[in-house]
Amino acid sequence: MVETSARLLKLLSLLQLRREWASADLADRLGVAVRTVRRDVERLRTLGYPVDSTPGVSGGYRLGSGADMPPLLLDDDEAVAVAVGLRTAAGGSVTGIEETSVRALAKLEQVLPSRLRHRVAALSSATVPLPVGGPSVGADVLTAIAATVRDHERLRFDYVGHDGGSSRREVEPHRLVNRGRRWYLVAWDVDRSDWRTFRVDRMTPTIPTGPRFAPREAPSGDVAGFVARGLDYALWSCRASLRLHASADAVAQRLPASIVVEPGDEHTCVVHTGADSYEMIAVHLAMLDVDFDVLDPPEFADHLRRTAARYLRAADTATSA
Numbered sequence: 026m027v028e029t030s031a032r033l034l035k036l037l038s039l040l041q042l043r044r045e046w047a048s049a050d051l052a053d054r055l056g057v058a059v060r061t062v063r064r065d066v067e068r069l070r071t072l073g074y075p076v077d078s079t080p081g082v083s084g085g086y087r088l089g090s091g092a093d094m095p096p097l098l099l100d101d102d103e104a105v106a107v108a109v110g111l112r113t114a115a116g117g118s119v120t121g122i123e124e125t126s127v128r129a130l131a132k133l134e135q136v137l138p139s140r141l142r143h144r145v146a147a148l149s150s151a152t153v154p155l156p157v158g159g160p161s162v163g164a165d166v167l168t169a170i171a172a173t174v175r176d177h178e179r180l181r182f183d184y185v186g187h188d189g190g191s192s193r194r195e196v197e198p199h200r201l202v203n204r205g206r207r208w209y210l211v212a213w214d215v216d217r218s219d220w221r222t223f224r225v226d227r228m229t230p231t232i233p234t235g236p237r238f239a240p241r242e243a244p245s246g247d248v249a250g251f252v253a254r255g256l257d258y259a260l261w262s263c264r265a266s267l268r269l270h271a272s273a274d275a276v277a278q279r280l281p282a283s284i285v286v287e288p289g290d291e292h293t294c295v296v297h298t299g300a301d302s303y304e305m306i307a308v309h310l311a312m313l314d315v316d317f318d319v320l321d322p323p324e325f326a327d328h329l330r331r332t333a334a335r336y337l338r339a340a341d342t343a344t345s346a
Contacts, residue, residue: 035054048062178234
């Protein structure tokens with residue numbers, strides 16, 4: 026009986042781990058025959074757990090949704106991770122989640138074994154959160170957007186831009202990205218036929234959602250990098266596009282990920298960069314120690330001419346001395 030109960034708990038844990046399991050895979054993980062898995066699934070159903078099944082030779086099982094949430098079975102590291110995550114969420118950027126996180130954390134700490142409670146307490150006592158201001162996002166908005174990402178459904182929303190103007194957008198949502206206290210949605214803008222990044226705190230989703238769509242490949246193959254590059258580029262006061270006389274691989278290894286490097290031929294590449302001033306862009310280029318051509322803007326080329334003339338005068342002075 027004890028062995029059967031332990032196996033049922035392990036089966037329930039496995040069903041919570043993955044969306045769907047083949048009968049044979051569950052049998053392998055549990056070390057039993059497929060018919061034993063069928064009997065154990067029936068026992069779980071008798072206990073009130075909604076386990077859905079798929080008939081056929083390749084049939085399987087999934088944990089369905091029911092009136093009550095089944096108990097979560099966590100190993101030590103998972104329990105600590107959840108507790109730490111709840112502590113972080115208590116001071117996070119999602120509107121209304123702080124109090125809920127505190128309540129959930131209190132319930133979790135009541136049932137944590139002492140060895141795990143000490144680990145969580147040690148981290149809490151050694152950590153001092155740094156208060157950061159900024160906009161927050163409603164949990165209902167995040168979950169609504171996440172559902173459209175999961176279900177590959179078009180999302181319609183009203184959006185307030187940087188200039189305060191409002192527009193109606195329709196997109197194919199790809200991923201949510203969190204950076205600091207801000208949430209961003211990476212999506213394919215249907216009207217503009219291009220990838221865009223939207224600040225979630227400026228979005229007001231509308232219901233119902235749009236039709237389903239076939240997911241596209243992620244922009245640049247790296248969603249987080251795409252968002253980081255877009256944010257950094259938007260914050261630069263001065264920008265420049267340059268052709269560097271070096272391979273893209275060689276240049277990319279010496280530049281931060283926020284700078285876009287476009288491969289040219291095997292000996293050249295194009296770089297889109299920026300900084301708070303043209304002086305800083307020039308300094309960064311000098312540190313690369315490669316030849317380059319200015320593609321844009323003319324103002325940066327003018328800055329380089331003035332700087333070059335200043336350096337030549339200094340060099341001539343040193344020679345005459």
